[in-house]
Every structure is written in structure tokens, then in C-alpha cells.
Amino acid sequence: xxxxxxxxxxxxxxxxxxxxxxxxxxxxxxxxxxxxxxxxxxxxxxxxxxxxxxxxxxxxxxxxxxxxxxxxxxxxxxxxxxxxxxxxxxxxxxxxxxxxxxxxxxxxxxxxxxxxxxxxxxxxxxxxxxxxxxxxxxxxxxxxxxxxxxxxxxxxxxxxxxxxxxxxxxxxxxxxxxxxxxxxxxxxxxxxxxxxxxxxxxxxxxxxxxxxxxxxxxxxxxxxxxxx
Amino acid sequence: xxxxxxxxxxxxxxxxxxxxxxxxxxxxxxxxxxxxxxxxxxxxxxxxxxxxxxxxxxxxxxxxxxxxxxxxxxxxxxxxx
Numbered sequence: 001x002x003x004x005x006x007x008x009x010x011x012x013x014x015x016x017x018x019x020x021x022x023x024x025x026x027x028x029x030x031x032x033x034x035x036x037x038x039x040x041x042x043x044x045x046x047x048x049x050x051x052x053x054x055x056x057x058x059x060x061x062x063x064x065x066x067x068x069x070x071x072x073x074x075x076x077x078x079x080x081x082x083x084x085x086x087x088x089x090x091x092x093x094x095x096x097x098x099x100x101x102x103x104x105x106x107x108x109x110x111x112x113x114x115x116x117x118x119x120x121x122x123x124x125x126x127x128x129x130x131x132x133x134x135x136x137x138x139x140x141x142x143x144x145x146x147x148x149x150x151x152x153x154x155x156x157x158x159x160x161x162x163x164x165x166x167x168x169x170x171x172x173x174x175x176x177x178x179x180x181x182x183x184x185x186x187x188x189x190x191x192x193x194x195x196x197x198x199x200x201x202x203x204x205x206x207x208x209x210x211x212x213x214x215x216x217x218x219x220x221x222x223x224x225x226x227x228x
Numbered sequence: 229x230x231x232x233x234x235x236x237x238x239x240x241x242x243x244x245x246x247x248x249x250x251x252x253x254x255x256x257x258x259x260x261x262x263x264x265x266x267x268x269x270x271x272x273x274x275x276x277x278x279x280x281x282x283x284x285x286x287x288x289x290x291x292x293x294x295x296x297x298x299x300x301x302x303x304x305x306x307x308x309x
Contacts, residue, residue: 056246057267062253 001217002028004042006072006088008052008063009034013086013197017048020197025213032068039071042080044220047072049086049141049195059102059144060090069095081125081220082189086142089181089191098184098191099157100149106174110143114205115194116168117180121161124183125219126190129211135168136208138194140180145193147175147182160185165192188220230275232286232306236295237268269294279306 005018014031022029029046032039039045052063063069076082076097084092092098105111114137119130130136149157154176157163165181173193181192196209238244244266251265271294275282283306295302 053249054246056249057253062249065253065257067256 001043001220002030002041003044003046004032004039005029005046005048006068007031007033007048008050008066008091010052010054011048011050011087013049013195016195016197017046017085020200020209021046021213024200024210025217027213027217034063034066034068037067037071039068039075042075044081044216045072045075045083047082047084047088047091048197049088052087052091055144058094060087060092060094063087063091064094064096073097076184076189079186079188081216083126083216084191085195085197086145086193089193090144092189092191097189098182099153100147100182102144102193103146103148104144105142105146105172110141111145111172112139112141113172114138115140115172115180117194118166118168119164120166121164121183123161124164124187124190124215126183126212126215127164128219129215136211137199137206138196138208139198139205140172140194142173142193145173145175147179147193149176157182164190165194229309230277230279230282230306231309232271232273232275232282232304234271234273234286234290234294234302234304235268236271236290236300236302238266239299239301242299268300279308282306 003021005014007014018029021027090102093101117136117138119127119134122130162182163179164183166178167180171178180194183190196212199206199209201207247266254262273286286304290302290304
């Protein structure tokens with residue numbers, strides 16, 4: 001499996017994400033600049049956190065029209081893993097790959113801390129390595145992480161078990177139904193506000209993020225292998 | 229109910245990098261007749277009293293708080309409903 005870590009002007013978790021998937025998990029991974037127009041040869045996409053285009057207009061809005069986006073949408077349509085954390089999640093909703101939107105935290109404050117999360121759906125290809133009833137801790141760091149969606153979307157998200165992560169022990173941003181991360185209906189595009197790539201080794205304060213990447217590497221296989 | 233709207237925009241002399249970034253995105257999407265975009269703020273205010281009273285207060289509010297006169301200008305509209 002070879003992953004593309006997309007870099008936008010203003011990305012700031014790109015090196016963490018590359019380090020997580022390549023140096024900790026041992027997968028192949030390379031940076032891909034947002035202006036590139038091909039993801040040929042890649043089996044998955046990781047979109048990092050940060051402040052793409054300075055969060056101008058709306059966070060993620062301008063990045064969602066970057067030259068690389070049609071290729072990210074192609075990989076998503078082909079069933080390959082597409083993962084966005086923090087600003088990456090904001091980009092995925094602006095691009096229409098995930099429903100809903102992320103708006104300013106209720107507190108109006110930038111929240112940066114370790115957060116307890118419930119892994120609500122452990123059947124997704126991103127979460128099978130998490131144990132039954134496992135409560136995890138991951139860092140969060142965002143000013144606009146309040147997830148909102150219209151009533152019909154929320155009903156659909158629940159009906160399809162698309163809510164993957166929820167905040168536990170307090171809601172840090174006012175997210176509807178404590179939503180911290182959601183997956184698309186097809187089960188291959190995941191967006192979440194918390195940062196699993198910052199929790200890969202106990203030395204960093206926790207390693208609960210590693211199981212997410214381990215799940216991806218276990219459950220997604222190269223397309224060529226499927227066809228063979 | 230008396231209502232006021234306030235539009236706050238950058239002065240012509242102030243560079244608006246956010247507007248420029250949005251303009252570049254528009255141009256990439258093929259909107260070739262869109263030459264310049266400048267982003268401003270829009271306030272919806274509900275008030276009490278007469279429209280003259282509200283207008284006086286909102287004008288003062290706009291210059292004291294809503295706009296920074298160093299870089300922004302504002303326009304106030306008051307409507308009675």
C-alpha cells in the first residue's frame with residue numbers, strides 16, 4: 001500500500017502524518033503537492049491538518065478546488081482509503097466527499113488538549129483494531145470543529161452507522177450529537193477532528209492513534225491484489 | 229421592529245489577500261469575467277425605538293466597534309417593518 005500525504009499551502013500536520021504512516025507503521029508514503037494532477041500509483045490518500053489557504057472564505061473551501069482534488073475524488077470513488085484529520089476533515093466536507101460542515105467552536109476558543117473519544121463504530125475498515133467498548137484518547141487542536149448537519153443528514157448518518165468517533169467526558173466544541181468523526185456510506189472515506197497521527201507512541205503521551213492506521217493497513221488491500 | 233444592516237468593507241487602498249485567494253480560486257474554476265473580489269462583513273441588527281434613534285446608535289456602533297476606521301469603511305441601512 002502506497003499513500004499520498006497531500007500538502008496544501010498552510011498544512012502543518014503533513015510531516016506528522018507522513019511519519020505516522022511511513023516511519024511508525026512501515027507503509028510506503030510520499031508527499032504530494034496540491035497542484036499536482038495525478039495520484040497514479042497511490043493506493044490511498046491522507047489529508048493533513050493545518051490551515052490550508054489561511055482558512056480564507058471558509059476552512060477547507062479553497063483547498064477543495066485544488067488541482068489534486070479530482071484525483072482524490074477518483075480514488076474515493078474507486079473504494080480506496082481517503083482519510084482527513086482536522087483541516088483534512090474540513091476539506092473533505094467542503095469537497096462533498098463527506099456530508100455536513102464544521103463551524104466555529106461554541107466557546108469561540110481554539111481548543112488544544114487530549115480528548116477522550118468513544119469508538120462508536122468498530123466495524124469500519126479504519127477501526128477494526130479497536131477493542132469492544134474501547135475508550136481512547138487523542139489530541140484535538142482546532143478552532144472550527146463543531147460538526148453540524150441538517151436533520152435528514154443526521155438521521156441518515158445514524159441509520160448507516162456512519163458516526164465513527166464521538167467525544168466522551170465533555171463536548172469540546174459543541175458538535176451535534178458529540179460527533180468527532182464520520183465515514184461515508186461506502187466506508188472508505190473517513191474524516192475526524194482529532195489527530196491520531198499525534199498519538200502513535202507512548203513517548204508522545206499515547207498510542208491510541210496507531211490502531212487506526214493499523215486497521216487501514218489490515219483492511220484495505222491494493223487494487224491489483226483484488227483483481228489478481 | 230426596526231432593523232438595521234451594516235456593510236463593512238476594506239478601503240480601496242487596503243490589500244485584501246483573502247479576497248485575492250478567493251478570486252484566484254474563482255478564476256481556476258473558469259469564471260473569467262470575475263476580475264476582482266473583495267471580502268467584507270455584513271451585520272443584521274434588530275432594534276427598538278424609531279428608525280432615526282436606531283440609525284444614530286448603529287452609525288456610532290459601526291464607527292466605534294464594527295469597523296476599524298484605519299482600514300475599513302461602512303454603510304448603514306435602517307428599515308422599519
